[in-house]
Amino acid sequence: MADQRVTIVDVANKAGVAISSVSSALNGRPGVSDVTRERIIQVATDLGFVPSLRGKSLSGRRAFTVGLVLHRDPDVLELDPFFGGFIGGIEDAIDPRGYALVLQISAESDKVLQRYEKFAADRRVDGVLVNDLEVDDPRIPLIRRLGLPAVAINPGADFPIPAVRQDPDAGIRATLRHLVELGHRRIAYVSGRPHMTHSVERENAWRAASLELGLTPGQVIPGDFTYLGGASAGSALLALAEPPTAVMCANDLSAIGLIAQAQHLGVDVPGELSVAGFDDIRLGTYVRPSLTTVHTSPRELGREAGRLLVDLIENGAVADVRVSDAHLIVRESTGPAPAAR
């Protein structure tokens, strides 16, 4: 016994019209009189007709899906604050328009590229979202060669594919100003993974803001966005002959690791060392002291990226989008600079 689903043919028969009329009527296309349209819609509703995605896909040459390939180690994704909101935002945008999200995760760069090739080869998705961009990211030429519609999230300036961005500059500048107002002068920076474009972007913003505020940019300790990276950066900074009185970290997780390490070494935060993060993850509100940070909007980024991608797929061209700037949130991990020694 086969599928007992109701198809467009059933609707056409029951309504006594041609399937083409059903299609036109249901898709709001012209060429059907109002009365027939009404009747068709009525019949379709009665029958509980839902157009088959498979039929639509073949005839419409679209899969009605968009792809997201995460270049991460699945076992470590757990600590990434970005994806819940980001994926939620994508859906906010694409679901109402009939698209769904196909998600893949891969730790290895090669595999990631293969996934895109496969996406393009069997046409599983109509377009892709590209995030965690690296400097000279090999995915970009690949995607262009494959002719896959794509939208990038937070790429650098002048990017060759449509993009949605959230500018970190204002938030970083505000953080630095906040620290300066608290009396800090030696403000170090713990960077992110060096080949990621948003690492570069954040570090540049920190440097520019330092200069702008009349400071000599402080020590930069290489980090990697992880808790452990933050912890060892903390050790390194506190071992300096003249340790900084404040540190800004490329993300919250490393800031939290740094704070834990400082506390472990008997250094009071924020009494002896002020620490600021970036991202505004939940955990930052729980830890003690709670974390001063820069709030970002993964959900909004996802929403705009999803919208842009569907527009791109359906209309062929879109303009870049900027979501509201990231902004400072002051909590407990930053305080007055200790009196000069």
Add this chain to the structure above:
Amino acid sequence: MADQRVTIVDVANKAGVAISSVSSALNGRPGVSDVTRERIIQVATDLGFVPSLRGKSLSGRRAFTVGLVLHRDPDVLELDPFFGGFIGGIEDAIDPRGYALVLQISAESDKVLQRYEKFAADRRVDGVLVNDLEVDDPRIPLIRRLGLPAVAINPGADFPIPAVRQDPDAGIRATLRHLVELGHRRIAYVSGRPHMTHSVERENAWRAASLELGLTPGQVIPGDFTYLGGASAGSALLALAEPPTAVMCANDLSAIGLIAQAQHLGVDVPGELSVAGFDDIRLGTYVRPSLTTVHTSPRELGREAGRLLVDLIENGAVADVRVSDAHLIVRESTGPAPAAR
């Protein structure tokens, strides 16, 4: 100018055979001589032919996708350690078999149910994975009514749909034994959200193990799997006239929150209070003291669940699967019971 993709027709023409022969040859079906098969495969490779998923879907009445609907607040997903590994595992299993994962997230229960209805209505997916099961979960009757192939993750015993399970009992028993060996007698428990089946399961395991070890089950503080829930459970426990010397928590996140709160209240862990968690999330290895916990295997669960679901979709029946038991990992957060006062 239309799509310039190579189709089965191109292959058939170039090879000088009928498309049906190409189909048979490429899918390893009988009815083609070895030489023709070779030739067809050669031509297909030369042309870079990849069968269109859309064509296959329509004719094969399958979407070659499986669905996962997360019933979570997207903005809070960040702290969930389960999904990275779980999703990675699903892919490990389904990707080699030609399936992809469609992911959706929704905070509201109603919307979650609607997603399933839609999945079934337009046939976007061939089957679904069901996790985070609740007692009397409304998704189960719905899924059965919709006739959606489904696999459940860690449901209770005697579940009406195929399931993959990881038994927590052994790990919980081992944890309790470990604590008893360290001299603890008053061992409290911080539970998870009460309507989740795995909360119930873990709590029951703890109670059973307590009795088994000759203890009167200690205080149970209701928790909710969150950091804050753990923290307030900590406050509650430490305010008791006779506080426990050890606590077992329903998950790591609440254990970490509890430890932070204990430390905040000036209670040494593990000197004055031993704490054990459940899940073995990364964060537990970073915090100080590092967390004694029960290791679970989301990746393996995902892998088996994916495998089961594809089997179910393609063969119509499967047997339940158990992955290796969760097991104790001793770290620093548990230690000898303080001398009796």
Add this chain to the structure above:
DNA sequence: TTGAAAGCGATACCAG
């Protein structure tokens, strides 16, 4: 063994 043709379930064109 091979090939022709009938679906699968829509969309879209083109006569009537």
Add this chain to the structure above:
DNA sequence: CTGGTATCGCTTTCAA
């Protein structure tokens, strides 16, 4: 405005 029909790219049945 309406309805018949070709088409999308496959799988599968059925003759030859």
